[in-house]
Amino acid sequence: MKQFISIKDVTDVDALVEEAFSVRLNPYLNKHLGNNKTLGLIFLNPSLRTRLSTQKAAINLGMNVMVMNLDKEGWALELEDGSVMNGSGVEHIKDASAVMGQYCDIIGIRCFPLLKDRKQDYSEQLLTQLIRYCKVPVISLESATLHPLQSFADLIMIKDKWKEIRKPKVVLSWAPHIKALPQAVPNSFAQWMCRSDVDFVITHPPELELAEQFTTGARICYDQNEAVADADFVYVKNWSAYQDYGKIIHPDKDWFLTPERLKISNQAKIMHCLPVRRNLELSDALIDGPDSLILQQADNRLWAAQTVLKKILENI
Amino acid sequence: MKQFISIKDVTDVDALVEEAFSVRLNPYLNKHLGNNKTLGLIFLNPSLRTRLSTQKAAINLGMNVMVMNLDKEGWALELEDGSVMNGSGVEHIKDASAVMGQYCDIIGIRCFPLLKDRKQDYSEQLLTQLIRYCKVPVISLESATLHPLQSFADLIMIKDKWKEIRKPKVVLSWAPHIKALPQAVPNSFAQWMCRSDVDFVITHPPELELAEQFTTGARICYDQNEAVADADFVYVKNWSAYQDYGKIIHPDKDWFLTPERLKISNQAKIMHCLPVRRNLELSDALIDGPDSLILQQADNRLWAAQTVLKKILENI
Amino acid sequence: MKQFISIKDVTDVDALVEEAFSVRLNPYLNKHLGNNKTLGLIFLNPSLRTRLSTQKAAINLGMNVMVMNLDKEGWALELEDGSVMNGSGVEHIKDASAVMGQYCDIIGIRCFPLLKDRKQDYSEQLLTQLIRYCKVPVISLESATLHPLQSFADLIMIKDKWKEIRKPKVVLSWAPHIKALPQAVPNSFAQWMCRSDVDFVITHPPELELAEQFTTGARICYDQNEAVADADFVYVKNWSAYQDYGKIIHPDKDWFLTPERLKISNQAKIMHCLPVRRNLELSDALIDGPDSLILQQADNRLWAAQTVLKKILENI
Incomplete structure (x- = not known):
C-alpha cells in the first residue's frame, strides 16, 4: 500500500479485512517491521480515538512515533500557492510538508474542513499538498471529506x-x-x-x-x-x-x-x-x-x- | 495492586516503601515487566513533576507511554449521567473512559477540583467514572481530593x-x-x-x-x-x-x-x-x-x- | 562536549562537521549510546524542525525522549531571584530546572526573546538559570540570542x-x-x-x-x-x-x-x-x-x- 487517503488506495478490500483479523489475533508478530521507522502524527484538530489507536498501532509494529499538534506547537500554515505571505500564515504547507517528510517515514494527518467554502474543503487542499511535497506515504487521520481509518x-x-x-x-x-x-x-x-x-x-x-x-x-x-x-x-x-x-x-x-x-x-x-x-x-x-x-x-x-x-x- | 487512587489501595505501607528503596537502587531491573504494555497519561490540568516522573518511571519499566492533554487535544467532557448533551460537552466521560481502556493497559489521570461546589468535587465524579468504565487499573496523578503519588x-x-x-x-x-x-x-x-x-x-x-x-x-x-x-x-x-x-x-x-x-x-x-x-x-x-x-x-x-x-x- | 549553548562549547568546529558526515552515513551505529538515557525537550515557543529533528536524533541514538510545552503544560515560570512570588509566576525557574534535571540526562530548551528589553533578552536569564540549576548537560533549541543547532x-x-x-x-x-x-x-x-x-x-x-x-x-x-x-x-x-x-x-x-x-x-x-x-x-x-x-x-x-x-x- 502506498498511502491511505481513501478506499481507492485499497486494491482488495476483503483481503484487507482478513488481514486485520490476523493482526488482531497476533498484534506483536510484526514488531520487526517498524524497526528504525518513524511515524509522524500531525494534528490540526482534536482527536482521542485516532490519536491513541494510531499511536498504539505503530508501537505494536515497533515504530517510533512523534506526535505533533501542528496548529498549536508549530507555525500557522499558508495554503495558497504563489501568495505573498504577509498575512497570518507563517510557513507554507509545501515547506512544512517537505521538512516533515525528511524526518518521518510515514506521516498521518488530521485536517478537518472549515465548513465555510465547499469547493475549498472538497479540494482537500492541505492534504493534497502534504502528499505532493512530503514524498513519504501519507495516512489520513480524517481529512476534510473522508475518514478512511x-x-x-x-x-x-x-x-x-x-x-x-x-x-x-x-x-x-x-x-x-x-x-x-x-x-x-x-x-x-x-x-x-x-x-x-x-x-x-x-x-x-x-x-x-x-x-x-x-x-x-x-x-x-x-x-x-x-x-x-x-x-x-x-x-x-x-x-x-x-x-x-x-x-x-x-x-x-x-x-x-x-x-x-x-x-x-x-x-x-x-x-x-x-x-x-x-x-x-x-x-x-x-x-x-x-x-x-x-x-x-x-x-x-x-x-x-x-x-x-x-x-x-x-x-x- | 489493582489501582492507586488513595492509600486504601495499599495493603502494607511499610513494605511499599521498602520496595521503593530497592527500585531506586536498581531502576532498570524490571524492564521486562512493561514489555508490550502501554500507559496512558491523561491530563486535564498542568503538571511538571507528575508528567515527567511518571513517564520516566514507565520507561524504566519498559512500558510504552502515550501522553494526552485530554482537555486541549481531545473533546470537551460531559460528566452527568443521563443528560441530554446539547451543551458544551462533546463526549461523555463514560465513552472516553471505555475507549481509552481499550488502548491502554494502565491509565493515569490528573483531574483537579473546580473549587466551586464541594459536594461535586469531593464526589470525585470524573475519577470514579473513569475507574468504572475504563476497566483497566487507574493511577491518580492528583484528583479533586487526593494526590497519593x-x-x-x-x-x-x-x-x-x-x-x-x-x-x-x-x-x-x-x-x-x-x-x-x-x-x-x-x-x-x-x-x-x-x-x-x-x-x-x-x-x-x-x-x-x-x-x-x-x-x-x-x-x-x-x-x-x-x-x-x-x-x-x-x-x-x-x-x-x-x-x-x-x-x-x-x-x-x-x-x-x-x-x-x-x-x-x-x-x-x-x-x-x-x-x-x-x-x-x-x-x-x-x-x-x-x-x-x-x-x-x-x-x-x-x-x-x-x-x-x-x-x-x-x-x- | 559538556553542553551546546553556542559555538564556544565546540573545541574543534571542523572535526564536529566531519563527525556529522559520518553520523549521516550511518545513523543507527550508536544506538547503544542512549540506552537508559532520557532527553527532555522543553519548549516555551513554537517549533517544527527543531522539535522533530531533535526528537528523531535522540531516537536514532536509542534515547528516550520526553517532550513538554512548559508554558502550556506546566506552570507559569518566575525568573527573578529573591522575588516575593505574588504575581503570575507559579514556579521559579530554579526549582523547575532542578526537578527536570533529576528526571532527564540531557535537557534541550527553546526560549525565545520577548524583544521588549534588550538587556533582559541578551542576559539569557532563563537559559542561564536552567544551566545553573538543572545540573545536567543543556542543549539550546534556540535561545533569546542564539540558535547553534x-x-x-x-x-x-x-x-x-x-x-x-x-x-x-x-x-x-x-x-x-x-x-x-x-x-x-x-x-x-x-x-x-x-x-x-x-x-x-x-x-x-x-x-x-x-x-x-x-x-x-x-x-x-x-x-x-x-x-x-x-x-x-x-x-x-x-x-x-x-x-x-x-x-x-x-x-x-x-x-x-x-x-x-x-x-x-x-x-x-x-x-x-x-x-x-x-x-x-x-x-x-x-x-x-x-x-x-x-x-x-x-x-x-x-x-x-x-x-x-x-x-x-x-x-x-
Whole structure:
C-alpha cells in the first residue's frame, strides 16, 4: 500500500479485512517491521480515538512515533500557492510538508474542513499538498471529506458480526445535532459500503443529500422508518448540509432513534464512530444496550490502523 | 495492586516503601515487566513533576507511554449521567473512559477540583467514572481530593531520613497564598501520615480545617509555634478552605515560616510538594537551606511512581 | 562536549562537521549510546524542525525522549531571584530546572526573546538559570540570542557543497518581514561563520547592525548589490533591530532578493533556516529554484542534533 487517503488506495478490500483479523489475533508478530521507522502524527484538530489507536498501532509494529499538534506547537500554515505571505500564515504547507517528510517515514494527518467554502474543503487542499511535497506515504487521520481509518474499522466490525450467507442490510441514518459537523464520516462510510457486499441504504432529510461522488451505488431514502425496517446494522451519524454547505438542519420530523423505533429492524446492531452526544444524537438505551457495537468499533480502530501501517511498511 | 487512587489501595505501607528503596537502587531491573504494555497519561490540568516522573518511571519499566492533554487535544467532557448533551460537552466521560481502556493497559489521570461546589468535587465524579468504565487499573496523578503519588514520595522521603528509634514529629503547616489551591495534597499527606509510624500534627488557622475523613488520627493545632516546637519534619503547604469551600483565607496572625521561627523545632527538615511560590509560601532561606528536602522529595516522585507501576504490572 | 549553548562549547568546529558526515552515513551505529538515557525537550515557543529533528536524533541514538510545552503544560515560570512570588509566576525557574534535571540526562530548551528589553533578552536569564540549576548537560533549541543547532546544520550544508580550494564567499543578507523577529539565527550564523574558513559578509540596512559580540571578524556592508556580487552562498534572513531594540525596519531601498538580482553572484546557493514567508522574505523562484539548499538545510538539522547528542552522551 502506498498511502491511505481513501478506499481507492485499497486494491482488495476483503483481503484487507482478513488481514486485520490476523493482526488482531497476533498484534506483536510484526514488531520487526517498524524497526528504525518513524511515524509522524500531525494534528490540526482534536482527536482521542485516532490519536491513541494510531499511536498504539505503530508501537505494536515497533515504530517510533512523534506526535505533533501542528496548529498549536508549530507555525500557522499558508495554503495558497504563489501568495505573498504577509498575512497570518507563517510557513507554507509545501515547506512544512517537505521538512516533515525528511524526518518521518510515514506521516498521518488530521485536517478537518472549515465548513465555510465547499469547493475549498472538497479540494482537500492541505492534504493534497502534504502528499505532493512530503514524498513519504501519507495516512489520513480524517481529512476534510473522508475518514478512511474509521470506515475500515467499521467494515471490520460488520464483517466480524455478520455470519449469514445473505447480504446484511446496512443503514446509515442521519441524527440531529446542535453543531455543524463535517461529512467526512458519512462520505467515507458510504464509499466503503458501496465497495462491500452489503445492501446499503442512506436515510436523511432531503436537505442533507451527501456528495454523489461518494454515494454512487447507495440507495437514498428520506423515510427513516422505511430505511430501518429489517435493517441488520444501523449506523447513526450527524452531518451538516452539503448542498447549503455547512448548514445545521432542523428537520420537520423527528430523526432521533430509540429502541422503540428500531423494533421494525432485524434487531439491528447499532454503530456510531464516537464522540457521540448522548440523548441528542442517540439514546443512552441504544448506546449502552445489548445491540450496541459502538465500543467494539472503537477497539477496531486499533486493528484498522495497525493493518494499514503494516501494509505501508511492507511497501517502503 | 489493582489501582492507586488513595492509600486504601495499599495493603502494607511499610513494605511499599521498602520496595521503593530497592527500585531506586536498581531502576532498570524490571524492564521486562512493561514489555508490550502501554500507559496512558491523561491530563486535564498542568503538571511538571507528575508528567515527567511518571513517564520516566514507565520507561524504566519498559512500558510504552502515550501522553494526552485530554482537555486541549481531545473533546470537551460531559460528566452527568443521563443528560441530554446539547451543551458544551462533546463526549461523555463514560465513552472516553471505555475507549481509552481499550488502548491502554494502565491509565493515569490528573483531574483537579473546580473549587466551586464541594459536594461535586469531593464526589470525585470524573475519577470514579473513569475507574468504572475504563476497566483497566487507574493511577491518580492528583484528583479533586487526593494526590497519593505525592504522599507516597513524601513518606519515602521521611523514612529515608529518619533513622532514630523514637517516632519523628511530623508537622503539616498551612502557609499563605494568593490563589485558591486544592486540598488534595494536605488531605493525602494526612491520610498517609495517619497510617504511618509518626507523631503527626496539622497546624492551620481555625477556618482551614480539612475534611475529617482524611485527618482522623491527626492532632490539630491552631497555634503554629506550639505545633512546630520540637518538630523533626515540617511540611509546608497552602490550601483553600474546606468549610467555606474554596475561600482564600488571610488569617490574623502570620503563618509564613522562616529559619528564625523554626529555631524551636528539632532542626526540622523542610518539605514542600512544589511548585512553591517563593517568599510567599516559604522563604528562599528555608527552600534553599541545608535542612530542605524539597528537591529530594521531587526526586522520590520518580521512585514512588515506578514502584506503583511495578506493583500494578505484576498484578495484570 | 559538556553542553551546546553556542559555538564556544565546540573545541574543534571542523572535526564536529566531519563527525556529522559520518553520523549521516550511518545513523543507527550508536544506538547503544542512549540506552537508559532520557532527553527532555522543553519548549516555551513554537517549533517544527527543531522539535522533530531533535526528537528523531535522540531516537536514532536509542534515547528516550520526553517532550513538554512548559508554558502550556506546566506552570507559569518566575525568573527573578529573591522575588516575593505574588504575581503570575507559579514556579521559579530554579526549582523547575532542578526537578527536570533529576528526571532527564540531557535537557534541550527553546526560549525565545520577548524583544521588549534588550538587556533582559541578551542576559539569557532563563537559559542561564536552567544551566545553573538543572545540573545536567543543556542543549539550546534556540535561545533569546542564539540558535547553534541551526548554525551547525548550516555549516554542515556549506562544507557539504563547497569543494573548491579557495574560500567561499558567504553572505548573510537581511530580508524584509512584517513581524519583529529575533536576532538569534543571524547572531549565531555570524558566530559560526567567523570561526570557519569562509569569506563572510553581512549585508543589511544601517539601522540593523547586529550585536558586535557575535559579528567580530565579519565584513559589514550596507549595499546589498556589492555584498552579493560574486557570492557563493547567500543566506537570507530577516531580523528586527538590535539598536532600536525589536523595531521592525522598513528600509528605503528594496532588500527583497530575486533570481534577477542574484545574477551578479557566483550562481550563489540560497540558504534560509525556515519558516520562510514566501514572496515577502524570499521569492518562490529562489526557494524552489535549482540553487536552493533550503530543504537540505532542514535535513541537516537532524544530523547536527544527532552529532551534538552523541558528543554529549559520550561525555556523560
